[in-house]
Amino acid sequence: MADLSSFPITKKWPAKDPSVIQLYSLPTPNGVKVSIALEELGLPYEAHLVSFGTNEQKSPEFVSLNPNGRIPAIIDPNGPDGKPIGVFESGAILIYLAEKTGKLLPRDAAGRYSVLQWLMFQMGGVGPMFGQFGHFYKYAADKVANNPYPMERYRDEARRLLGVLEGELATRPWMAGDEYTIADIATFPWVRGLKVGYEAADVIGLENYPKVMEWVARAENRPASQKGLNVPARP
Numbered sequence: 001m002a003d004l005s006s007f008p009i010t011k012k013w014p015a016k017d018p019s020v021i022q023l024y025s026l027p028t029p030n031g032v033k034v035s036i037a038l039e040e041l042g043l044p045y046e047a048h049l050v051s052f053g054t055n056e057q058k059s060p061e062f063v064s065l066n067p068n069g070r071i072p073a074i075i076d077p078n079g080p081d082g083k084p085i086g087v088f089e090s091g092a093i094l095i096y097l098a099e100k101t102g103k104l105l106p107r108d109a110a111g112r113y114s115v116l117q118w119l120m121f122q123m124g125g126v127g128p129m130f131g132q133f134g135h136f137y138k139y140a141a142d143k144v145a146n147n148p149y150p151m152e153r154y155r156d157e158a159r160r161l162l163g164v165l166e167g168e169l170a171t172r173p174w175m176a177g178d179e180y181t182i183a184d185i186a187t188f189p190w191v192r193g194l195k196v197g198y199e200a201a202d203v204i205g206l207e208n209y210p211k212v213m214e215w216v217a218r219a220e221n222r223p224a225s226q227k228g229l230n231v232p233a234r235p
């Protein structure tokens with residue numbers, strides 16, 4: 001039986017079964033990337049809910065695993081050389097899980113870099129820009145009531161990024177080619193979030209990106225997505 005006692009996070013969120021991957025998360029666009037990937041890969045895991053309501057992501061136990069104090073993070077008891085490993089940053093976790101299983105990331109170098117470049121496009125572009133848009137449009141709208149500039153800046157950047165995706169998805173079914181990969185898993189929850197999370201379908205004009213929305217529907221309807229989108233279940 002794996003011993004995870006050297007990870008202080010397990011004191012606050014004890015592992016029921018320390019032999020399986022421990023996921024610390026919340027069903028946000030970054031959080032569900034990992035639960036969807038775990039479901040796609042069929043890896044056994046235990047999900048622990050990190051409550052933002054009580055700022056648990058900034059607790060000393062959580063920060064011991066991710067110094068950046070943000071979900072998601074994992075511990076794999078069976079990491080490299082059979083030793084436990086902790087990983088944070090959703091993009092790094094996706095690469096880790098794909099490499100562990102040999103799935104969702106092509107093995108040939110060209111295919112692999114094609115996926116990684118689109119994964120980085122999400123991590124450096126889609127996630128931060130959509131996130132800032134959502135902040136100014138939904139969560140801090142009262143703070144910028146007299147100044148539309150922040151919302152418009154990120155709205156326009158979100159539209160531009162969607163335009164890039166629209167052009168790419170006109171030529172292939174998935175972001176990096178014919179196969180569903182970690183690039184799709186990283187990105188579709190953010191586009192979906194514009195609609196269901198930020199309720200901004202009209203403001204963004206999602207109807208102007210039909211290929212993107214067809215791709216979201218394809219990804220969202222996969223059984224693993226249907227399950228992973230609600231993990232860990234909110235109380």
Ligand SMILES: N[C@@H](CCC(=O)N[C@@H](CS)C(=O)NCC(=O)O)C(=O)O
Binds near residue numbers: 029031052070072090
């Ligand atoms: N680059 C990080 C971003 C993680 C992130 O921003 N997570 C958000 C939820 S989607 C979070 O934990 N927010 C809580 C906070 O900022 O305190 C990743 O991809 O893992």
